[in-house]
Amino acid sequence: QSVLTQPPSVSGAPGQTVTISCTGSSSDIGAGYDVHWYQQLPGTAPKLLIYGNNKRPSGVPDRFSGSKSGTSASLAITGLQADDEADYYCQSYDRNLSGSGVFGGGTRLTVL
Amino acid sequence: QLQLQESGSGLVKPSQTLSLTCAVSGDSMSSGDYSWSWIRQPPGKGLEWIGYIYHGGTTYYIPSLKGRVIISRDKSKNQFSLKLTSVTAADTAVYYCARVGSYYDSSGRFSYYFDYWGQGMLVTVSS
Numbered sequence: 001q002s003v004l005t006q007p008p009s010v011s012g013a014p015g016q017t018v019t020i021s022c023t024g025s026s027s028d029i030g031a032g033y034d035v036h037w038y039q040q041l042p043g044t045a046p047k048l049l050i051y052g053n054n055k056r057p058s059g060v061p062d063r064f065s066g067s068k069s070g071t072s073a074s075l076a077i078t079g080l081q082a083d084d085e086a087d088y089y090c091q092s093y094d095r096n097l098s099g100s101g102v103f104g105g106g107t108r109l110t111v112l
Numbered sequence: 113q114l115q116l117q118e119s120g121s122g123l124v125k126p127s128q129t130l131s132l133t134c135a136v137s138g139d140s141m142s143s144g145d146y147s148w149s150w151i152r153q154p155p156g157k158g159l160e161w162i163g164y165i166y167h168g169g170t171t172y173y174i175p176s177l178k179g180r181v182i183i184s185r186d187k188s189k190n191q192f193s194l195k196l197t198s199v200t201a202a203d204t205a206v207y208y209c210a211r212v213g214s215y216y217d218s219s220g221r222f223s224y225y226f227d228y229w230g231q232g233m234l235v236t237v238s239s
Contacts, residue, residue, distance in 0.1 A: 032221055033221055034217060034221075036223075036226075045232050046229055048225060048226060052215075052225075091159075093223055097175060103159045104158070106158040
């Protein structure tokens with residue numbers, strides 16, 4: 001069971017906007033720790049998509065954006081494209097787990 | 113461009129020790145204050161952080177694996193390693209090595225993320 005909760009799946013048509021939520025608790029996101037997001041295309045390693053809640057590494061399109069409020073964070077993908085179909089994971093830090101990085105369970109995005 | 117590559121045994125017998133090495137290329141492990149981590153993903157499941165070795169040498173492990181896991185590094189060879197003892201079928205997973213980018217935010221809270229990943233290596237625990 002993951003510390004951070006994500007919906008198992010979301011879907012959208014090409015061109016639409018989808019959001020993926022990531023809900024934590026008072027010991028991680030709610031304690032103010034930053035959230036980071038990863039994209040895992042089928043059969044490949046995860047790739048850093050968003051760090052520090054809303055920063056994009058070089059090369060990540062601005063169609064991807066992140067936000068955080070209270071005990072939750074969200075990843076928004078605008079102008080959905082077929083090759084956005086992937087699993088998305090959020091990650092944060094839990095102050096009760098002695099250095100542990102905690103992941104969400106992952107969300108499968110299907111582009112209809 | 114930094115690259116990471118896992119290597120080791122892809123098949124381990126139950127109760128034995130899983131050993132993996134991550135070779136870092138494209139930059140020296142000694143440059144910058146980076147830490148190095150292992151993450152695993154059981155087949156069809158999500159990501160699980162295993163632990164990391166901080167740039168100062170301190171190690172941190174997920175509590176559920178403490179006592180069975182050791183992460184070490186060899187800066188002279190530009191590589192770091194994972195050993196997991198007394199493995200069971202539950203340890204079957206794709207194992208990833210990753211570079212850790214860490215920082216303190218404006219409120220002094222520590223945070224880290226994984227900015228470079230290896231391609232992953234499937235390790236199966238089976239007799």
